[in-house]
Amino acid sequence: MSGLTPGFQGRRRIESDRVPPGQYLTEDFPVLSAGPTPSIDIAEWTFTVVAETGERHAWDWDQFAALAQETRTVDIHCVTRWSKLDTTWRGVSVDTLLAEVETAADFAVVHSFDGYTTNVPLDDIIDGQAWVVTEYEGEPLAAEHGGPARFLLPHLYFWKSAKWVSGITLHDEDNPGFWERAGYHDYGDPWLEQRYQSGW
Numbered sequence: 001m002s003g004l005t006p007g008f009q010g011r012r013r014i015e016s017d018r019v020p021p022g023q024y025l026t027e028d029f030p031v032l033s034a035g036p037t038p039s040i041d042i043a044e045w046t047f048t049v050v051a052e053t054g055e056r057h058a059w060d061w062d063q064f065a066a067l068a069q070e071t072r073t074v075d076i077h078c079v080t081r082w083s084k085l086d087t088t089w090r091g092v093s094v095d096t097l098l099a100e101v102e103t104a105a106d107f108a109v110v111h112s113f114d115g116y117t118t119n120v121p122l123d124d125i126i127d128g129q130a131w132v133v134t135e136y137e138g139e140p141l142a143a144e145h146g147g148p149a150r151f152l153l154p155h156l157y158f159w160k161s162a163k164w165v166s167g168i169t170l171h172d173e174d175n176p177g178f179w180e181r182a183g184y185h186d187y188g189d190p191w192l193e194q195r196y197q198s199g200w
């Protein structure tokens with residue numbers, strides 16, 4: 001007879017269904033950056049969308065704060081094998097940022113103030129799948145986690161969630177980003193363990 005209540009077993013079963021293969025759960029929030037944490041003054045912060053046509057849309061901090069804000073609780077999965085369940089973020093949906101943009105592009109590159117880039121299919125960041133977030137667990141996003149604003153794309157490995165995000169460019173062709181050029185998988189689906197390009 002196990003000492004576990006049915007409720008506890010049920011919760012464990014549900015949680016394990018939420019952990020992709022090869023991942024372990026952590027309660028911590030590890031910091032993983034390729035370089036030092038940039039210090040970004042919100043007085044100089046802008047977020048820019050550039051379409052493949054050259055059409056450009058930009059928001060300063062106050063304009064961005066005036067856009068519709070959404071709160072989402074999601075699970076995140078890092079390629080270094082930690083996963084974290086039920087993280088809560090607040091920010092602006094990419095759908096809102098692309099609402100006025102005329103595009104026939106298939107690909108996007110997410111850009112950061114530290115020069116970091118990451119590539120994603122445009123279809124993966126629209127329809128309520130990605131956000132530019134400025135709060136984590138009800139507090140302004142800490143600088144080491146990408147504050148003042150980071151990308152949040154929870155259904156792909158967390159390297160796609162660019163910290164210190166500065167904008168999105170749209171492209172007809174796929175342009176590999178920082179880690180993708182270094183051998184990480186082009187797409188990065190954690191459920192398919194797409195960690196590295198084939199051959200790695």
Ligand SMILES: Nc1nc2c(c(=O)[nH]1)N[C@H]1C(S)=C(S)[C@@H](COP(=O)(O)O)O[C@H]1N2
Pocket residue numbers: 029030031032033034035078079112113114116144145146158159160161162163164
């Ligand atoms: N600008 C920028 N964004 C970045 C990175 C980076 O080095 N620079 N690292 C990526 C990687 S590899 C991961 S796993 C996550 C880590 O986010 P965290 O430090 O908030 O856990 O940020 C991603 N976004």
Ligand SMILES: [Mo]
Pocket residue numbers: 032078079080158159
């Ligand atoms: Mo990572």
